[in-house]
Amino acid sequence: GQSLEQPSEVTAVEGAIVQINCTYQTSGFYGLSWYQQHDGGAPTFLSYNALDGLEETGRFSSFLSRSDSYGYLLLQELQMKDSASYFCAVSGQAGTALIFGKGTTLSVSS
Amino acid sequence: DTGVSQDPRHKITKRGQNVTFRCDPISEHNRLYWYRQTLGQGPEFLTYFQNEAQLEKSRLLSDRFSAERPKGSFSTLEIQRTEQGDSAMYLCASSPPNMGTGGVDYGYTFGSGTRLTVV
Numbered sequence: 001g002q003s004l005e006q007p008s009e010v011t012a013v014e015g016a017i018v019q020i021n022c023t024y025q026t027s028g029f030y031g032l033s034w035y036q037q038h039d040g041g042a043p044t045f046l047s048y049n050a051l052d053g054l055e056e057t058g059r060f061s062s063f064l065s066r067s068d069s070y071g072y073l074l075l076q077e078l079q080m081k082d083s084a085s086y087f088c089a090v091s092g093q094a095g096t097a098l099i100f101g102k103g104t105t106l107s108v109s110s
Numbered sequence: 111d112t113g114v115s116q117d118p119r120h121k122i123t124k125r126g127q128n129v130t131f132r133c134d135p136i137s138e139h140n141r142l143y144w145y146r147q148t149l150g151q152g153p154e155f156l157t158y159f160q161n162e163a164q165l166e167k168s169r170l171l172s173d174r175f176s177a178e179r180p181k182g183s184f185s186t187l188e189i190q191r192t193e194q195g196d197s198a199m200y201l202c203a204s205s206p207p208n209m210g211t212g213g214v215d216y217g218y219t220f221g222s223g224t225r226l227t228v229v
Contacts, residue, residue, distance in 0.1 A: 033217060042201065043153060045217025087152050097143050097166055098218065100152035 002026040004101035006088055011107045012078050020073045020104045022088035030091040032064050032071045033098060038084045046073070046086075075106070083108045114221035116202050122227045123192055130188045131224045135204030142185050143218065144177055145201040153201055159185060192228045199223040 004024045012018045022032065031050040035043040049055055049064035049071060061074040075082055085105050089098040115134040123129050135142045140161050145153035156175065158166040161182040174192075179185040189196055203218035 035217070042220035042222050043203075043218075044220070048217060089152075095160070095165070097155050097158040099155060100145075103150075103152045 002090060002092055002099045004088055004090060004099065006086075006101045006104045008102070009105045009107070011109065014078055014080060014108055014110050016078050017074065017076045018078060018106065020075075020086050020088075020106070022071050022073075022101060024069050024071075024088070024090050024101075026069075026090050026092045026099075028092040029066065029069075030093050030096070032062070033089045033091075034060075034062055034073045035087045035089060035100070036084050037087065037103070043087060078108045080108050080110065082106060114202055114204055114219050116200075116221035116224050118224055119222065120225045120227075122229060125194060125228055126191055128188065128190045129192060129226065130186050131200055131202075131226075132184060132186050133202030133221060134184045135202070136206075136219055137183075139204035139206050139219070140182065141205045141207070142179055143203045143205070144185070144187050145203065147199045147201055147223070148197075156187070156200075189226075192226075194228045197226055197228045199225050 006022045033048045034046040036046050037043040047055055047062040049062050052064055052066055054061055054063045059076045064071040085103040087100045087103045089100040091098050117132045142159045144156040147153045155168050157177045159179040162179050174190045177187045201220050201223045203220045205218045
């Protein structure tokens with residue numbers, strides 16, 4: 001089976017940096033993805049890590065350590081519009097569907 | 111192509127009735143996924159198609175749920191004899207063929223979902 005653990009809530013202020021951690025247990029591993037979902041909206045793809053290391057996309061970065069079964073999403077220069085739920089997701093092997101974590105609700109205040 | 115379309119956006123049904131939802135994926139995407147999401151939870155995997163073939167189905171999925179993708183384009187998800195516990199947002203997503211190859215990954219594109227309320 002597969003399971004993912006991430007914090008349920010994180011709060012921060014505008015301009016700050018926040019890190020959302022994700023640990024996973026899978027029978028196989030083919031990559032860690034991150035998705036953002038605003039209230040009432042659809043999940044949208046943010047990033048994907050198949051190999052160890054940091055992937056940077058603008059204000060967002062994602063990190064993976066396969067040996068630790070651990071990854072994180074780093075959000076810099078937080079803005080109010082970043083208030084949303086963030087989900088990590090894994091696929092156990094090529095061609096299988098993503099399994100999502102329960103999500104982390106990020107609240108950004110001014 | 112404007113993205114993944116789902117119809118209807120909302121459905122209210124009485125317990126015991128059958129419901130059917132439709133999903134039109136992005137035309138170049140050969141993979142189509144159905145997920146269910148309840149408040150405060152992540153999307154829960156239901157089933158997955160590659161072209162017209164149903165490749166994966168959640169072991170947690172009741173026999174009352176069935177999905178089809180007859181011509182490898184749109185897909186339907188049917189729930190028979192609905193129960194109150196089926197109330198949720200049903201999300202459809204699609205992805206291109208190179209998804210999950212360990213290299214470049216463009217992720218899933220989700221539709222806006224169908225919100226089902228069983229009363």
